Amino acid sequence: MATEIKAPVFPESVADGTIAAWHKQAGEAVARDEVICDIETDKVVLEVVAPADGVISKIIKSEGDTVLSAEIIAEFEAGAAGATPSAETESKVEETVEKTEAGAAPVVEKASTAAQVQDQAPAVRKALTEQGIDAKDVQGTGRGGRITKEDVANHQNKPAVTPLSQSVGERVEKRVPMTRLRKRVAERLLTATQSTAMLTTFNEVNMKPIMDLRKQYKDRFEKRHGARLGFMSFFIKAATEALKRYPAVNASIDGDDIVYHGFYDVGVAVSSDRGLVVPILRDTDQMSYAEIEGGIGDYAAKAREGKLSLEEMTGGTFTITNGGTFGSLLSTPILNPPQTAILGMHKIQERPMAVNGQVEILPMMYLALSYDHRLIDGKEAVGFLVTIKELLEEPASLLLDL
Structure with a gap:
């Protein structure tokens, strides 16, 4: 039976919050008291933790969405079995071992990249895929080094390194949204x-x-x-x-x-x-x-x-x-x-x-x-x-x- 996961009860001085990051995705296993989501308010970032061992069955509020005090943001099933690492990632790791033993160049970097992408929130994975950006090339500023949508945007807007043979002096600017x-x-x-x-x-x-x-x-x-x-x-x-x-x-x-x-x-x-x-x-x-x-x-x-x-x-x-x-x-x-x-x-x-x-x-x-x-x-x-x-x-x- 699904259990509702709600945003924390905000004090009177805080009207609402914003989903800053999902650390877990729908269908992924979580442990009791593990942080699954960050909600940014005008004053602090609040952590939402899993109520028990189980799996997130549905994410209702996506990253960037505004949430009110005690509003439902996801559904959770206690005791359910969550997703395990994808077969694709496992096969790449196996392929790495086989090729390394055979003397071929290792492809650990690719397997690691796949794992990095898998570890990000759905919105971040989508942005990485759409922009054709390799997760290993992006510097994550989120909790635990996770990549945020802002990191992807900043990486996309980062000016390319100018060869010494080309003229320098190009004026560069970037636009990023204000935090709450x-x-x-x-x-x-x-x-x-x-x-x-x-x-x-x-x-x-x-x-x-x-x-x-x-x-x-x-x-x-x-x-x-x-x-x-x-x-x-x-x-x-x-x-x-x-x-x-x-x-x-x-x-x-x-x-x-x-x-x-x-x-x-x-x-x-x-x-x-x-x-x-x-x-x-x-x-x-x-x-x-x-x-x-x-x-x-x-x-x-x-x-x-x-x-x-x-x-x-x-x-x-x-x-x-x-x-x-x-x-x-x-x-x-x-x-x-x-x-x-x-x-x-x-x-x-x-x-x-x-x-x-x-x-x-x-x-x-x-x-x-x-x-x-x-x-x-x-x-x-x-x-x-x-x-x-x-x-x-x-x-x-x-x-x-x-």
């Missing part, structure tokens, strides 16, 4: 710039006290807690304390109402292959430095592997982004609605500074706070940023809760 995440990020950024009264205020912080503290204790910290002591935990702790002192920066606008949040959920912007994602650290006022560093490390690893869950990326009352990791010296970060403020960190740069009438070379960082002027006045925004600066320049006051 990239489109969603674009929509949110555009909405933020068009629907908020966004303004940015700047300051700078002397990073020497924190750098000295980190240099002195980083080895002991890592040995004790198993996490690397970075700068982000200091910034998150300083921002959390500043949010307590300036509640409007931790608030959001809902229609004609102002919602003041009694908790501190800080989002940390992380760059991934799919685009910018912002996982949330919950209740940062109750987290230790080690817990913050460990949480950031876990999120960074999940972002690289595409394993962040919707729950880990939903919510947040304030965001911190660090363009300094890429060398940015100064920027104006864009708000992450419905939040009303975002803090931008930047590159640490040694600069000559006047200290007590003397010139000293100090490691300085520019800070940028973008905020919604509809809710936050300039006085509050400047005070908030100055508070962060003072706490970072005197980490003892931050550690001692002074």
Whole structure:
């Protein structure tokens, strides 16, 4: 008896998803909890797994199709026997062995190619066949190195190598569709710039006290807690304390109402292959430095592997982004609605500074706070940023809760 396989239940903030890839085809055997399909949403890629050992009897939603929350995408038969490698592929392998033993040139490459084609999703196999492209020549960017339809399109549009005897200088361009995440990020950024009264205020912080503290204790910290002591935990702790002192920066606008949040959920912007994602650290006022560093490390690893869950990326009352990791010296970060403020960190740069009438070379960082002027006045925004600066320049006051 066929069992319905449904898309996951999406949260209210996610309207629908797109079938990104089928890892199994109709008639193919699958094992319990084996990933059979990827669904890409505006925020994350969700994996659909087999409910039991059996076979996919019917695929209802193809790659590229839009699916709604809990919508049926395939049918499954538990306990049924699935397809085995094709006779053609097996015969090619046997032929390879026979010819190799006889001294002929091996044809393992062809057999491998047939297996590669067989391993791809139906839509990808069709595209490879129609375009006459050998699967071994295509660099797969999908999960486990699988080839996607975009990989086939990119390979087809790849310019041929120009012989040295021919003139160079041909201008080449390619067109690829935006991912759902990239489109969603674009929509949110555009909405933020068009629907908020966004303004940015700047300051700078002397990073020497924190750098000295980190240099002195980083080895002991890592040995004790198993996490690397970075700068982000200091910034998150300083921002959390500043949010307590300036509640409007931790608030959001809902229609004609102002919602003041009694908790501190800080989002940390992380760059991934799919685009910018912002996982949330919950209740940062109750987290230790080690817990913050460990949480950031876990999120960074999940972002690289595409394993962040919707729950880990939903919510947040304030965001911190660090363009300094890429060398940015100064920027104006864009708000992450419905939040009303975002803090931008930047590159640490040694600069000559006047200290007590003397010139000293100090490691300085520019800070940028973008905020919604509809809710936050300039006085509050400047005070908030100055508070962060003072706490970072005197980490003892931050550690001692002074």
